[in-house]
Amino acid sequence: MVQQITKGIKISVANRFEGMLEDNSRPSYAFSYTITIENQSKFIVQLVSRRWDIIDALNVTETVEGDGVIGIQPILQPGETHTYSSGCLLQAPVGAMQGAYKMMNFDTAEYFYVTIPTFKLNAAFAMN
Structure with missing residues (x-):
């Protein structure tokens, strides 16, 4: 699991390899x-x-890029958490993801960005 805190917002990420898919003979x-x-x-x-x-x-x-995460724009009180799951497809068995969330502070009506830490995507069979 990777974690990072930006401006008081802690992001924790866990991931896993789910398997291979073939479409038109392309994995x-x-x-x-x-x-x-x-x-x-x-x-x-x-x-x-x-x-x-x-x-x-x-x-x-x-x-x-898009609004919210998995169709919602969660509001978090101090001390609250929001957890969601999603996924992606890669053309190779190894890769990485990184990004950012645009957040709004309700008290100041100001926007700020929170870093989503880089995390590696690795199929176990590809890691020798």
Whole structure:
């Protein structure tokens, strides 16, 4: 598990390899990840949007941006957490993800960014 705190918001990430898929004789490697967002600040915050850079060992990079996470924009009181799970497909059995959440501080109405720490995506069979 990797963790990082930015401006009082702690991001924890756990991931795992889910298996291979074949489409038109081209393999894809499926990974899942679970993220916990913990508000360690003294302010009420809302996760507004996200940006991901997904990179595989073949140097293929996909950028994903959108509102909220899995269809919601959670509001976190001080001390609260929000956990969600999602996934991605890579063209190679090894890669990484990194990104950021755009958050809003309800007390000041200001936006700020929280770093999602880089985490590696590795299929066990590919790691010798």
